[in-house]
Amino acid sequence: MLVIRERTLLTREDKVEDSDTVEIRPVISGGQGRGRSRMKCRRCRQPAVIEVRRHNAAFCQPCFEHHFNEQVRRAVKEHAMFGPDDRIMVAVSGGKDSLALWHVLLGQGYSATGMYLGLGIGEYSDRSGEAARRFARDRGASLIEVDLRDAYGFDIPTAGRKGSRSTCSVCGLSKRYLFNRVALEAGFDVVATGHNLDDEAATLLGNTLRWQTEYIARQFPVLAAKEGMVKKVKPLYRLSERETAAYAFLQGIDYVVEECPLVEGNTQLKYKAAMNGLEAGAPGTKASFYFGYLDRAARLFRDDAAGSLTPCRRCGQPTTGHYCAFCRARAQVLGEPLAPPADDQVARELSDEVLPADVYTRTGGGGPGGGA
Numbered sequence: 001m002l003v004i005r006e007r008t009l010l011t012r013e014d015k016v017e018d019s020d021t022v023e024i025r026p027v028i029s030g031g032q033g034r035g036r037s038r039m040k041c042r043r044c045r046q047p048a049v050i051e052v053r054r055h056n057a058a059f060c061q062p063c064f065e066h067h068f069n070e071q072v073r074r075a076v077k078e079h080a081m082f083g084p085d086d087r088i089m090v091a092v093s094g095g096k097d098s099l100a101l102w103h104v105l106l107g108q109g110y111s112a113t114g115m116y117l118g119l120g121i122g123e124y125s126d127r128s129g130e131a132a133r134r135f136a137r138d139r140g141a142s143l144i145e146v147d148l149r150d151a152y153g154f155d156i157p158t159a160g161r162k163g164s165r166s167t168c169s170v171c172g173l174s175k176r177y178l179f180n181r182v183a184l185e186a187g188f189d190v191v192a193t194g195h196n197l198d199d200e201a202a203t204l205l206g207n208t209l210r211w212q213t214e215y216i217a218r219q220f221p222v223l224a225a226k227e228g229m230v231k232k233v234k235p236l237y238r239l240s241e242r243e244t245a246a247y248a249f250l251q252g253i254d255y256v257v258e259e260c261p262l263v264e265g266n267t268q269l270k271y272k273a274a275m276n277g278l279e280a281g282a283p284g285t286k287a288s289f290y291f292g293y294l295d296r297a298a299r300l301f302r303d304d305a306a307g308s309l310t311p312c313r314r315c316g317q318p319t320t321g322h323y324c325a326f327c328r329a330r331a332q333v334l335g336e337p338l339a340p341p342a343d344d345q346v347a348r349e350l351s352d353e354v355l356p357a358d359v360y361t362r363t364g365g366g367g368p369g370g371g372a
């Protein structure tokens, strides 16, 4: 968590008076700094405002900003994420990570446009959209907005109730689909997302526990462009969630602090909690787990990356099947049939994609499971 008094971060050494108003701002992951006597900034020896145990270091505000910027520069350079002439689309949720990312990229002089996807999750989405708009307005930055209900006829809570997928699953695939589609249609070179070290370590843990090798193979800070897929990058992968929260706060970014109200079903939270338990006992575990994967294990999974992509028969976006996951989920939620499979062979392949039979029209030879 972050402990805030009048626009400053408090460390363990700071005394709080009865008359002080203190805000405790939750951060899902990251833990607290150690109770050292007189924490000093590693770079300049001034009093520190934040400790980063993983680096066994503490920083004053200017040096922490330097550290944050350096970690992003290093990530961008090491993985050749983008160059000064590239047009970057930043996937913005209104939360601390994506706004911190947008802020740092603008600060480093990149051409970075935000893209906000309205998920229709009640007041949470209203506040998130407002945070994204306010950020763009205050900095004179461009923001693209797409509203799921206006553009595609459904929102995430409805999809969670009506479809066969979990709410977070349909939410995640909708974001991936639309960020790619919008970036492609608007001619961006790359999509940047605010995934941090905690996100990546938790996802890797979940994928590893189930040996989902195809997902493990794709879990890299950069995914090259291919066949209708825009290049994707994660410039914050070297920074913990607590660091992004502290950076966003220290930069005066007005982000949405509250969690999504639908987060309960999000399995990634369980993996984050497990990783936090390990990290508390051995600081640096998350970093060595994820960075060790990048350095030593990622190449072993390359062959497991998804097969070749073909255009979705409904929307033209790339997919490994006949219809992309977004079109299938949307058809199911709206009760809108997709076109029937053309022949028996296709019908068999479609049923291998584990498609709900009621998504297909029954005319012209039937869908999977229809048969007659």
Ligand code: SF4
Pocket (backbone or CB within 6 Å): 156, 167, 168, 169, 171, 172, 260, 261, 262, 263, 264, 266
């Ligand atoms: S918690 Fe789930 S439903 Fe809420 S924004 Fe995240 S993925 Fe979407």
Ligand SMILES: [Zn+2]
Pocket (backbone or CB within 6 Å): 041, 042, 043, 044, 045, 046, 059, 060, 061, 062, 063, 064
């Ligand atoms: Zn300093």
Ligand SMILES: [Zn+2]
Pocket (backbone or CB within 6 Å): 312, 313, 314, 315, 316, 317, 323, 324, 325, 326, 327, 328
């Ligand atoms: Zn599609």
